[in-house]
Amino acid sequence: MTMIVTGAAGFIGSQLVDRLLADGHRVVGVDNMSRGTRENLAMALPHKDFTLIEGDCAEPASLTAALAAHGTADIVWHLAANSDIAAGVADTRIDMRDTFMTTWGAVEIAKAAGAAKIAFASTSAVYGAHPDPLVETHGPMLPISNYGAMKLAGEALISAAVESHLKQAWIFRFPNVVGDRATHGVINDLFLKLKRDPTELEVLGDGKQQKPYLHASDLIEAMLYIVDKADEPRALYNIGPEDEGFDVAGIAAGVIAASKTGARIRYTGGDRGWVGDVPKFSYSVDKLARLGWRPSMSSAQAVARAIQEVAVQRGFA
Secondary structure: OEEEEEOOOOHHHHHHHHHHHHOOOEEEEEEOOOOOOOHHHOOOOOOOOEEEEEOOOOOHHHHHHHHHOOOOOOEEEEOOOOOOHHHHHHOHHHHHHHHHHHHHHHHHHHHHHOOOEEEEEEEHHHHOOOOOOEOOOOOOOOOOOHHHHHHHHHHHHHHHHHHHOOOEEEEEEEOEEEOOOOOOOHHHHHHHHHHHOOOEEEEOOOOOOEEOEEEHHHHHHHHHHHHHHOOOOEEEEEOOOOOOOEEHHHHHHHHHHHHOOOOEEEEOOOOOOOOOOOOEOOEOOHHHHHHOOOOOOOHHHHHHHHHHHHHHHOOOO
16 A cells, blocks of 8 residues: 655654555655654665655645655555644644644645545643543543644544545544654653753653653554554544553653763752643543553553663663
């Protein structure tokens, strides 16, 4: 099959590209290279069945000619989005363009490429802050960040497209995803801070924030499994670990140990790291378990593996 992957040079997109190629698919990657890198595509770029188009999904008309050269596509995997939630709160234009308009663009790309199916990377941020386990049937949806709001709007846009020209949409609500090729996220951010100052590590909040973490390798497996097994027109699934998560203080300690810097920790205080941060939530993955998929790692195991991977990536090992 021919797959179009938006955000193909990014953290998760590049790993999905590698897996799709390994599974024998033709892959056309689209990325504006704002956070993605050609290094992330080191395995894919020489592959005979891979093409990278450098362009902006928020402006799909600019991609039409390049995509047309590759014929009809089967599935559009839409992973392109803003990944800096705090920046999106500070400037609402960021998520409007890079999170919502890229999703509109992905729907237009699917239409132009003859793809009747879309797989969409959404987020737990669509739920907002709630004390109870987050389940797919939860409502009303009241996100507290612009990123979550624009992802929720993207879900609605794709749902409407199923009514008009798409045959099927898979919507994946991601937790916090960690692993190699990191471009953002707490582990990556902490290592970058230690690169600038190996004596002190600033940690946003009080360190008690506790969230579910999933390794990127498990996430790829889950997405592929859902696409293979879930046949409802609008297949909506939480993807995450089967535990209550891992705290930021533990992550900071693990990063310092892996960096061998012996840095002291300085917490900025407060129960959250930034406006729009959800300091603690519980994620229900019962629906995905009923479909037949379960993660191979707990939050703690995913974090431990990711710390070692990002330590290498950032030059600490």
